Amino acid sequence: MKLSKWAKKQGVSYKAAWRWVRQGKMPVPFEHTPTGTILVKEPQGSNDAVALYARVSSVEQKADLD
Template sequence: MKLSDYAKKAGISYRTAWRWWKQGNLTGYQLPSGTIIITSEAIEDNLKPDLIACIYARVSSAQNKDNLDRQAERL
């Protein structure tokens, strides 16, 4: 897979993918034309999703604190 395709699939910029390749964090090779090819082992290892969720609830004043608890429970 080309480095640009890998970057799109990983959700990162091409520049970040290129930097990772230069640092040795991605396994691949460079063709004589300059195209960087990332091997399939690197693709499977580096595209494991790290799922993070954040819940945010707020109310306009301390008088509505009961609403805050209900919002948090509902979320």
């Protein structure tokens, strides 16, 4: 994906992303094309993350968690 699209997706400005490229501080791999475009190669991870939060308001309800 183009650097501008990647920066927008990450919530950073294009200028900041371009600075990271110049300084070699990009957190993901990228490549320069012969036309000068910077293509960011995002890792292809799964988005199967799950979060669980459970609580009880008294000791008597602790068995309800099971």
